[in-house]
Structures are given as structure tokens and as C-alpha cells.
Amino acid sequence: MLNVQHVVLFMKNLFRYMINKVVTTVICQMDNLNNCTVDQQPRYNMLKTEISKKEISQK
Known part of the structure; x- marks a missing residue:
């Protein structure tokens, strides 16, 4: 039978x-983000430009 000490130890672990x-x-995740920011910068810029174009064309 489990006693309180076992339960407390289990919960702590x-x-x-x-x-x-x-x-x-x-x-x-932070490391992945840091590694991606340099490698993905051109793609990010391209996507940002395309999104901006769509927003302008929808107005």
C-alpha cells in the first residue's frame, strides 16, 4: 500500500x-529559431513582400 511519503516522492520526481x-x-526551440533566422531570412523577406502586395491589392 502506498503511503504519503511515496506519493510525495513520486510527485516531486x-x-x-x-x-x-x-x-x-x-x-x-530557441536554438532552432536562432538557426533558422539566418538561413530563412531571404524566404521570410519574400513572403513578407508577397503578403504586403496582397494586402495592398485587397484595399
Whole structure:
């Protein structure tokens, strides 16, 4: 039978795991974003230009 200490220990470990997972995911996403910004800049500029053209033509 589980006692309170086991449950508390489980919850602490689960919480620690979740925090580590979130931090790791955020760091990876930020790293991906940093890597993409330089490589994707020409594509971003092209898309931005096309969107601007569409907005102007719709007015």
C-alpha cells in the first residue's frame, strides 16, 4: 500500500521531470529559431513582400 511519503516522492520526481522536459524543449526551440533566422531570412523577406502586395491589392 502506498503511503504519503511515496506519493510525495513520486510527485516531486514527476514535477522535476516535467520542468526539465519543458526547459529542454524551450531551449531546443530557441536554438532552432536562432538557426533558422539566418538561413530563412531571404524566404521570410519574400513572403513578407508577397503578403504586403496582397494586402495592398485587397484595399
